[in-house]
Amino acid sequence: MAGIKLVNVDKSYDGKNWIIKDLNLEINDEEFVVLVGPSGCGKSTTLRIIAGLEDATDGDVYIGEKRVNDTPPKDRDIAMVFQNYALYPHYTVYKNMAFSLKLKRMDKKEMDERIQAASEILGLKPYLDRKPRALSGGQRQRVALGRALVRQPAVFLLDEPLSNLDAKLRNQMRSEISKLHKRLKTTFVYVTHDQVEAMTMGERICVMNEGRIMQYDKPQVLYDQPANLFVAGFMGTPQMNFIPGVLKKDDSGWSVEEKGHRHLIPEKKYADVDLTPFEDKNVVIGVRPEKLNLAEKDSVGLAGTVDLVELLGAEAQLLVNYNDTLLSAIVPVHSNLEIDAPVTLAFDMNDAHLFDQETENAIFN
Amino acid sequence: MSKRSPGLRRMQRRKTYTKVFAVFIILLFLFISVFPFVWVLTTSFKPSSEIFGSRTAFNMIAENPTTEHYQYVLGKGLPKAIFNSFIVSIVTTLYVIFVATLSAYLISRFRFKGKRMLLGLVLAVSMFPQMIIVGPIYNMFYGLGILNSYWVSLAYSSITLPTAVWIMVAHFKSIPISLEEAARIDGAGMMRTLSHIIFPLAAPGVFTTAIMTFIASWNEYLLTFTLNTDKEFHTVPVAITSLRTQFTILWGQIAAATVIVIVPTLIIVLLFQKQIISGITSGAVKE
Numbered sequence: 001m002a003g004i005k006l007v008n009v010d011k012s013y014d015g016k017n018w019i020i021k022d023l024n025l026e027i028n029d030e031e032f033v034v035l036v037g038p039s040g041c042g043k044s045t046t047l048r049i050i051a052g053l054e055d056a057t058d059g060d061v062y063i064g065e066k067r068v069n070d071t072p073p074k075d076r077d078i079a080m081v082f083q084n085y086a087l088y089p090h091y092t093v094y095k096n097m098a099f100s101l102k103l104k105r106m107d108k109k110e111m112d113e114r115i116q117a118a119s120e121i122l123g124l125k126p127y128l129d130r131k132p133r134a135l136s137g138g139q140r141q142r143v144a145l146g147r148a149l150v151r152q153p154a155v156f157l158l159d160e161p162l163s164n165l166d167a168k169l170r171n172q173m174r175s176e177i178s179k180l181h182k183r184l185k186t187t188f189v190y191v192t193h194d195q196v197e198a199m200t201m202g203e204r205i206c207v208m209n210e211g212r213i214m215q216y217d218k219p220q221v222l223y224d225q226p227a228n229l230f231v232a233g234f235m236g237t238p239q240m241n242f243i244p245g246v247l248k249k250d251d252s253g254w255s256v257e258e259k260g261h262r263h264l265i266p267e268k269k270y271a272d273v274d275l276t277p278f279e280d281k282n283v284v285i286g287v288r289p290e291k292l293n294l295a296e297k298d299s300v301g302l303a304g305t306v307d308l309v310e311l312l313g314a315e316a317q318l319l320v321n322y323n324d325t326l327l328s329a330i331v332p333v334h335s336n337l338e339i340d341a342p343v344t345l346a347f348d349m350n351d352a353h354l355f356d357q358e359t360e361n362a363i364f365n
Numbered sequence: 366m367s368k369r370s371p372g373l374r375r376m377q378r379r380k381t382y383t384k385v386f387a388v389f390i391i392l393l394f395l396f397i398s399v400f401p402f403v404w405v406l407t408t409s410f411k412p413s414s415e416i417f418g419s420r421t422a423f424n425m426i427a428e429n430p431t432t433e434h435y436q437y438v439l440g441k442g443l444p445k446a447i448f449n450s451f452i453v454s455i456v457t458t459l460y461v462i463f464v465a466t467l468s469a470y471l472i473s474r475f476r477f478k479g480k481r482m483l484l485g486l487v488l489a490v491s492m493f494p495q496m497i498i499v500g501p502i503y504n505m506f507y508g509l510g511i512l513n514s515y516w517v518s519l520a521y522s523s524i525t526l527p528t529a530v531w532i533m534v535a536h537f538k539s540i541p542i543s544l545e546e547a548a549r550i551d552g553a554g555m556m557r558t559l560s561h562i563i564f565p566l567a568a569p570g571v572f573t574t575a576i577m578t579f580i581a582s583w584n585e586y587l588l589t590f591t592l593n594t595d596k597e598f599h600t601v602p603v604a605i606t607s608l609r610t611q612f613t614i615l616w617g618q619i620a621a622a623t624v625i626v627i628v629p630t631l632i633i634v635l636l637f638q639k640q641i642i643s644g645i646t647s648g649a650v651k652e
Contacts (some may be wrong), residue, residue: 073546080546080547100552103552187649
């Protein structure tokens with residue numbers, strides 16, 4: 001059982017381009033943490049540094065109390081599941097799982113018990129004598145998990161384990177991995193580029209971009225209180241709408257002015273924040289699509305034209321061209337809107353987020 | 366027959382002509398490459414008188430077939446030469462596989478300065494004509510005092526190693542690196558990863574390389590001829606050239622000996638041609 005701590009970790013191959021820069025991350029014991037971000041954001045590299053497959057150029061890596069920078073992967077008490085499974089193709093399922101235990105010179109009886117137990121959990125019993133090529137994608141994924149499981153490691157590292165599976169299987173494996181975590185009560189670090197996976201599985205999510213941590217918190221916090229424009233745009237589908245404007249103050253209070261509209265900010269929104277430093281500065285209003293509604297006829301709102309209607313089943317996603325900004329709104333299916341039809345959208349400033357355009361950081365949520 | 370447009374018919378006729386032409390070219394090519402072997406085979410069973418006689422020389426089948434040439438060559442030094450050939454070829458093959466595996470693994474897996482240059486150099490070396498390097502090799506062997514010995518394997522490997530390294534690099538590169546990382550995490554060291562994971566997976570490549578090295582060594586002539594002047598260490602190709610007297614060349618015996626040399630190569634190629642082809646081409650495209 002062990003937590004993980006990365007302190008001021010840097011990674012670069014050539015000393016010029018930094019894949020990871022000054023990364024600080026603490027993962028508690030028994031916690032399920034998801035590293036998420038677009039490709040090239042350094043999430044996989046972070047995982048590989050924890051695993052010991054890559055060296056940190058600078059900084060310290062701790063697993064438990066021990067600094068492991070110079071510890072080889074096999075002595076770090078970790079197990080890793082790879083995106084392409086990385087099963088040994090010439091070994092049977094049983095031997096794949098036994099490989100690491102044999103290298104530890106574990107006695108045959110205990111080894112067999114562990115493998116039987118793991119294959120019981122993962123439903124692999126009927127396939128122990130098969131070679132990986134005779135298995136389906138989902139089964140291979142289970143073997144990869146099983147191979148990690150038998151080692152009873154302190155930390156599980158999973159590198160996009162579900163990205164090679166089809167949608168249905170992915171959903172199923174997602175919940176199985178979550179269950180596995182609850183059952184094993186060990187630390188899980190899970191890398192994915194899929195924010196839905198991150199939201200559903202992670203106890204805490206670490207959103208990364210360009211080698212830096214953008215925000216590290218519980219899923220609901222990331223969704224409700226994104227720390228910056230990147231997190232706001234990355235978490236949630238469809239993406240959050242961004243409407244640029246200028247922050248103004250007058251007798252009626254604070255408001256955001258954009259293209260003729262004035263959005264008055266309710267007082268309770270800035271009860272805890274001092275807005276004065278941002279006066280007359282460029283800001284961005286953020287509104288989630290589900291908070292953007294069709295306005296009553298002839299009422300004041302964001303008037304635009306329909307660009308696209310996408311049926312999602314129970315509801316429809318509406319893309320509206322508003323002053324050359326595309327806004328998406330979730331509306332009832334029976335709205336019967338046609339392309340290029342004029343439409344007016346409205347939202348409540350109580351549901352809006354406000355970001356500083358210059359630093360991209362949130363002013364209030 | 367259903368009615369077809371004249372254009373279609375013309376196109377089909379042209380197709381037939383092309384086909385006939387292609388078959389003709391193929392047959393011609395086959396004849397040119399196979400005929401000498403057939404001729405050697407028939408000659409080896411002809412008594413000497415029939416090999417030269419103006420009436421019998423062009424017969425495909427001997428009038429009085431005989432095995433006297435085989436008896437002669439097998440009784441006179443050829444078994445020793447065959448033995449030498451096997452020793453030298455097997456030693457060369459094992460040595461080349463060992464060195465090529467390690468170096469190809471290193472080249473395919475590690476980043477180091479001058480890697481491209483190293484690979485280029487290996488390729489360049491394999492393109493040197495043997496005649497150019499035979500002199501320096503002779504001097505070296507003379508200096509080391511290992512002329513007339515089985516050490517000739519070492520010289521053989523200098524010729525077969527470059528190709529072997531190139532084929533193996535292609536094979537190692539086709540094995541996903543995550544397998545090695547998985548093995549590393551599972552606790553395997555580099556040598557165990559190589560022997561338990563990489564080597565078995567590269568087996569088709571290793572096998573191809575082994576066969577090609579063996580065949581190349583088996584057919585090698587120049588190096589043994591130069592380095593091993595002592596008859597005791599002659600390999601079969603060299604032994605064959607000594608089948609002559611001051612004034613005549615013993616064609617019958619040469620033919621018999623040639624047939625004997627070809628046999629192992631032929632068996633290997635016929636048995637493993639599929640593996641050889643797939644071994645050469647695998648790693649060329651992503652599967």
